[in-house]
Amino acid sequence: MKASARLVVELDSHGNSVVRVLRSQAPLTLVPARRVGPVALVHLVSSVTSPLGGDSLELTVEVGPGASLDLRGVAATLMLPGPTGLPSSSSVRFSVEGSVRYLPEPTVVTSRAHHTAVVEAELDGHAELLLREVLVLGRVGEPGGVLSSSVRATRCGKPLLHQQLAVGSPLIDSSPAGLAGKRVIGTSLMLDAVPRASDGGEWWNLVPLAAGGTLATALGEDVVTVTRVLDAI
Amino acid sequence: MLTALILADSRFPGGGHVHSGGLEEAAARRLVTDEPSLESFLHGRLLTTGLLAAGFAAAAARGEDLELLDLELDARTPSPAQREASRAQGRGMLRAARRAWPSARLASLPASPHQPLVIGVVVGDPYEAALTCAYLAVSGPASAAVRLLGLDPFGVNAIVAALPVEEVASRACKELPALGSPALDLLAEAHVRREGVRLFGS
Numbered sequence: 284m285k286a287s288a289r290l291v292v293e294l295d296s297h298g299n300s301v302v303r304v305l306r307s308q309a310p311l312t313l314v315p316a317r318r319v320g321p322v323a324l325v326h327l328v329s330s331v332t333s334p335l336g337g338d339s340l341e342l343t344v345e346v347g348p349g350a351s352l353d354l355r356g357v358a359a360t361l362m363l364p365g366p367t368g369l370p371s372s373s374s375v376r377f378s379v380e381g382s383v384r385y386l387p388e389p390t391v392v393t394s395r396a397h398h399t400a401v402v403e404a405e406l407d408g409h410a411e412l413l414l415r416e417v418l419v420l421g422r423v424g425e426p427g428g429v430l431s432s433s434v435r436a437t438r439c440g441k442p443l444l445h446q447q448l449a450v451g452s453p454l455i456d457s458s459p460a461g462l463a464g465k466r467v468i469g470t471s472l473m474l475d476a477v478p479r480a481s482d483g484g485e486w487w488n489l490v491p492l493a494a495g496g497t498l499a500t501a502l503g504e505d506v507v508t509v510t511r512v513l514d515a516i
Numbered sequence: 517m518l519t520a521l522i523l524a525d526s527r528f529p530g531g532g533h534v535h536s537g538g539l540e541e542a543a544a545r546r547l548v549t550d551e552p553s554l555e556s557f558l559h560g561r562l563l564t565t566g567l568l569a570a571g572f573a574a575a576a577a578r579g580e581d582l583e584l585l586d587l588e589l590d591a592r593t594p595s596p597a598q599r600e601a602s603r604a605q606g607r608g609m610l611r612a613a614r615r616a617w618p619s620a621r622l623a624s625l626p627a628s629p630h631q632p633l634v635i636g637v638v639v640g641d642p643y644e645a646a647l648t649c650a651y652l653a654v655s656g657p658a659s660a661a662v663r664l665l666g667l668d669p670f671g672v673n674a675i676v677a678a679l680p681v682e683e684v685a686s687r688a689c690k691e692l693p694a695l696g697s698p699a700l701d702l703l704a705e706a707h708v709r710r711e712g713v714r715l716f717g718s
Binding site: 433435441442443444445446447448449452454455457458459460461462463465468470481483485486487488490491492493494498500502 | 538542545547548553556557558559560561563564565587588590591592593594595596599693694695696697698699700701702703705706709
């Protein structure tokens with residue numbers, strides 16, 4: 284299944300963030316909340332079981348100057364193998380002149396899934412982006428599949444963060460210099476003007492990026508623990 | 517090839533011996549205690565940070581813009597402790613390289629460049645630069661393991677010799693990687709926060 288969806292949010296003359304373009308295509312179904320205010324709330328609903336092997340999904344999000352968008356998931360995403368053995372892919376591209384909070388629910392990479400996920404964000408000088416990602420390697424009692432998840436964020440063309448996480452390679456997954464055998468990886472990328480000091484514990488930390496912004500990372504055995512760490516930051 | 521051999525030599529006066537690449541913290545937490553756990557650590561390091569560094573060394577050797585590479589490598593190194601370790605080793609290597617292999621391109625590097633960029637500029641050949649960088653990504657932690665854990669130097673040497681360093685160097689020549697290692701980032705930052713005696717700078 285190939286699908287592309289597009290969402291455009293702008294600020295209207297009353298100071299409200301309004302959805303100007305909303306183009307869904309199953310399984311990428313965008314559901315705007317019926318409310319008027321400074322922040323537009325849109326839920327991203329997977330209206331068909333997806334991603335399965337062979338699927339290719341693309342979402343484009345544009346947020347205009349002064350506008351704010353909360354883009355949330357409603358349920359965990361299960362990455363599954365398809366009947367053909369082909370890999371699946373998904374991409375989310377943000378173009379931000381206002382402010383975006385992208386908070387999908389956890390993604391479970393089931394055994395035999397093979398997926399490539401890409402998030403790209405281009406921000407203008409004052410744009411803000413909060414990006415949360417929680418990955419789970421396999422359902423309970425099964426090993427995880429193969430996933431490459433990459434994030435690239437730029438501000439006015441200059442790179443702020445570019446990270447690829449590869450899971451499903453036993454040599455890296457189990458290594459103390461890879462994922463240290465942890466099943467759940469959570470990151471929270473905060474690209475804004477808020478200064479945050481370095482902080483951390485045994486399996487989490489908060490670090491300032493070289494060109495501005497902050498990245499929080501947590502490794503753990505279960506989603507509850509990792510989510511709690513990210514929520515507390 | 518001789519330049520690459522000199523840079524990879526543990527007697528090269530670039531100051532690399534004070535860095536353990538996260539091994540000291542991993543050993544302090546008992547994540548690495550013996551030869552099998554060291555082998556796992558070195559594999560993980562080579563396939564993530566090692567590949568990343570080798571890719572940037574190859575790109576610098578190909579003559580790509582050094583300022584852009586510096587920004588891109590910063591963006592791929594979220595941990596400030598890792599950025600500082602890379603720049604400290606780059607600074608040390610640059611000091612020795614300016615005497616041994618002076619060039620206009622070397623002189624154009626900032627005072628504290630990322631180490632892979634120095635390796636790329638000095639070595640000049642992309643594959644040899646990538647190979648040097650990939651090897652240094654594991655040889656430092658391996659020798660630190662001998663000192664910190666008292667492991668058998670012959671056993672550790674055999675582990676290093678069996679690592680797929682050449683394969684990683686070949687892959688590093690094909691594209692600019694962006695592979696991260698969440699655990700290494702956490703170890704590097706925890707190492708900086710650790711109180712008490714530390715033998716290594718990273």
